[in-house]
Amino acid sequence: MEIDCNSQRSQKLSKTEKKLRQKQMKARHTLLKHEGIECVSYPTESLVVANGGLGNGVNRRQLLCVVEECGPVEALLMPPNKPYSFVRYGTIEDSKRAYDSLNGKEILSEDCSQNVVLYLSFVGKVSWEDMAPTALPPGLRVIEELVSPEEERELLESINWTEDEVISNAQRSLKHRRVKHFGYEFQYDNNNVDRDRPLPGGLPDICNTLLAKCLEMGYIKHKPDQLTINQYEPGQGIPSHIDTHSAFEDEIISLSLGAEIVMDFKHPDGCAAAIMLPQRSLLVMTGESRYLWTHGITPRKFDVVQASKGQNIGTVTADIGDLTLSKRGRRTSFTFRKVRRSPCNCSYPSVCDSQHKDTAPMFPANEREASMLEEKFVHEVYEEIARHFSSTRHSPWPRVVEFLRALPCGAIVADVGCGNGKYLGVSPNLYMFGCDRSKNLVDICGVKGFQAFVCDVLSVPIRSGSCDACISIAVIHHFSTAERRLASLRELVRLLRPGGKALVYVWAMEQEYNKQKSKYLKEKRACKGKVEEIDTSAMKAADDNDCQGSVDPNEDVSQYKGRCCNVTQVAHSNLPVHTNRTSFDSQDLLVPWHLKDGTKQKAGHANSHLASPADSHTLSPVFHRYYHVFCEGELEQACKALDGIKVQKSYYDQGNWCVVLEKL
Template identity: 70%
Template sequence: MDCNLQSNYKLSKTEKKFLRKQIQARHTLLRHEGIETVSYATQSLVVANGGLGNGVSRNQLLPVLEKCGLVDALLMPPNKPYSFVRYKTAEESKKAYVTLNGKEIVDDLGQKIILYLNFVDKAQWKELGPQALPPGLIVIEEIISSEDEEMLLKSVNWTEDTDNQNFQKSLKHRRVKHFGYEFHYENNNIDKDKPLPGGLPDICDSILEKWLKEGYVKHKPDQLTINQYEPGHGIPAHIDTHSAFEDEIVSLSLGSEIVMDFKHPDGVTVPVMLPRRSLLVLTGESRYLWTHGITPRKFDTVQASEGHKSGIITSDVGDLTLSKRGIRTSFTFRKVRQTPCNCSYPLVCDSQRKESPPSFPESDKEASQLEQEYVHRVYEEIAGHFSSTRHTPWPHIVEFLKALPSGSVVADIGCGNGKYLGINKDLYMIGCDRSQNLVDICRERQFQAFVCDALTVPVRSGSCDACISVAVIHHFATAERRVAALQELVRLLRPGGKALIYVWAMEQEYKKQKSKYLRGNRISQGKKEEIISDTSMQGLLVEHMPDPGNQDSASSVPSIIDFQETGCNSRKAANSQLPVHINRTSFHSQDVLVPWHLKGNPCKDKPVEPFGPAGCHDSSPVFHRFYHVFCEGELEAACQALSNVSILQSYYDQGNWCVILQKV
């Protein structure tokens, strides 16, 4: 509907609703992306909800736009829920504005999406910088013939007796076979003392000999893992343990193409296309320093032109579209290492680090005991000191709470000292926490709070309009318990209710947004940039977070990551083999113990820094809290494991991964 025509007649209820949503979409684009719309007709339009990040491909959107005129360009930025279209004339653009505004289209998954169009003077978005493949990584296309591919796929018998030692059925979202040695996913390692009978399949011999002869691989592998992935599933970002395998790791992709994400510890992410029948070879830095993983999703952003098959997904917004995933089978070959690793990356090398290798709970009982010792007991001990560092609310969380309708019932699960319970006086908020001492502090402040475990909240199902969970889920020691905690949040919500969740991020620097947790770390510097990932949004019209403001200044809002965690006395915690994290450094393990120095130490008269004075030798008590820090995409994947939720928004906020989900 043309804005100039709106005053000529009375708007219907439906038209008023549409106009309100169109205005909200325009406001959202300006607020989060800096996209300014104009009220007069131009050749260019921004199409809200019509983007790659919203599940709309170029092949779906372009024919719809071309019905209104000759499209000069369609620009689709990666991972964004909007696109830009430029018509040959302003008249054609105006026709699209009138005709397509509010148009409902159906994506490849059968979900309905409503488009909202606004005029712009020019297309603008935050561009990705130039990227190169991680050093040591190569992709060889068409490494085998289609006949060999068919032969290899048919050779894998997924229906054989599940008691066979080469069969692994414990993985939830994919089928797996191991040959030579079993690959243990809990620590990305193998047991060198327990080889599997039979070695590698004979069918692989001729292929491996050819690769050796042609120089694609230097070591003949003695370990093979075959994975079969259903569309929509992936693998968490990880590095294969240094001490377990030689430098070279190679993976053959069969059946379907996939985009694999490679991440440097400083936060740089490089998406790499692995075509069908291609070979990925990891050596050197790409093998030892960069994590690699596959983000769980139904579609990948790929090059639209036929000329780009493998390698980096470029930022050419005029040549990007979506590719629907199919069933993919990977053959990953490794050579078991017989001597300690002496790579050039000692900080992330388990052979060269002095601490013992991490130990992980092997059962729910062990996980519960770990949490009791390194979470519950610690918070009871440090409650008063912890509370004294928790006084400034986070802007994004405040915005979420203030956007809720007056009278909403809101539960803060893991409320700590209750700093969010009094943010919006128009809400009825209740809090709960595992720590009796923290709940007592809430009550002293006249807040409604009670003691309970986040896995079993004694509140009636469907009774809450919203929930928040800030820095809680990462304290659970297994993936199953983390998903159970998310499910408990959803249980509390009424249909349509929303939950906001924050967890610590493995990536403490992400696309130039540097966590204040790394302040003082001079390895990498970058300017502030807010990153919002809307890959699972059904639309832009949801509660969004405000801009973070001047978070690079010394007076800015503190990070959720604790102020009082210092590097002082960061020794191995008693009775645990989990690594103790070193303050102000990037995380090198997802499961760590983080030291907390109790107030009243000999360093207190020295100049105070946000994370405690460096180099201080402290004789006061040091407590260690267990954390599972989340890799990019891991929180979304955990939420997608729930059957009755929709992810409205996911984003990175100063060293934390954050999700807003809705119960459906």
């Protein structure tokens, strides 16, 4: 009997080791595929620790304590916002000991929300040249300790958050972040102020000393007349944006009180800088940093910061790898601006609304205009291009398939905005149905034998709480206001039962992220001055999410080389038109679709604009679809404005921002 028991224990251990080895190999594959980190099969002094990174809630001090159990550590390198780390031991023996004893070890994440399982692999030489700290954007300054702790306390105590205020409809969406305005009310519906309607009382008197110091020190040239006070609880943020050029003068200053925070700056070319704003510091934005770079705060409860000397992290030093997690506190910002009285004449006309009045307004002013814009540049277009669109949509996205196949057998799944239904037949173990605003696309689903019906995504005629899961792939970016995009997310959540999950994909503003170019951008066409006539009969319409973020693998993209879509205007629209296979210059734009359906149509179609001179010829039309492309963190921020949900996962997938939501 004792022999049998030992045999069973040995067999059980063997199964455990086999399972651990499989997960370890999966972690290696993921690191190589998504991060370019190649593991080696032989022992070295250096190890990569998958799952053990700042990006998934593991603190530097916490990980250091674990890896030091196996021997003296020469370096612990933790890249910002990455779910892995590198550890280097003094000897190969210590490294092998860590490999053998720490693989599969569970530790608790910093916020105690989950257990994290570590998977270690040997790596060769680790280069940190590409992770050097980014310099401040031009024109940006951070002045530390501008006010004393006593002045900070007085400023915070001066805010009366309890007084009654008139809250506009636009501000109701800010219910999760407290906001107050002085001097002029900032209008969130058009990102501007009404110069003819100043608020009574002007700026609080308590700010006079602070502003006088800023003028004296040369941080500002003119005394501000508008103040916005924001209070951020841990986990809250603000989407990336540029303060409207025509609304305010060059200098914008923001005082951080109560807690430190990291603010993310991004250049249109994809360059990014995460800037720490210490408590009681002043941020000064002028010139390029004010007019060209977007700035925002990613909603999270921990920031990646430089480990201070005061923290007991041992003698391990690794230059820029000396990073750790800092828990956010309640931060209150005082942002001062000077209202502009004349048009902006900055050196950045491509993003200046004063110098592009022919393209303003960029956003619908109300629900009626939003509905009309979407009807013309979304619904009507998809009805026209449905057959051609469907012919280019036959390859399901791998990570969407992964989400669906991970659902339990018999799960009821709604594909909201199902298009031609390419996901409806992914798994025979699921009960899937689809819905779409386009009747012609729904008819195609019917021909394929799928269950689908026509409806508006904002009002799905399905009982609340009846679905185990929902997917919304390349749909929400077609809504033209933040309120309508939020309403579409709210409708997805309504369909879910408690514990149900939703997967959402939207186009990303960042078509190059973490050195990962979308396949769409990799295949961008070169325009060399002379506009060639485009033979649309020889082109495939590779403009949708399957190719904006990632070209359909069955599509021959070589046929685009040397061609150029040089459309710059569309009749009856003030929106910019995107040049296909280039980076985005605007978040709200029209994207051309070159129709190929075997028919020819005369130039001047009501909803198209030809890409080349028509003369007396007839050409296949070019249709234009409206898109709002999302900046990093914007989709997560919208999701976190919903009640009763948890963002389980967020990631970037070949030109798309993606989230997995769970209904609590």
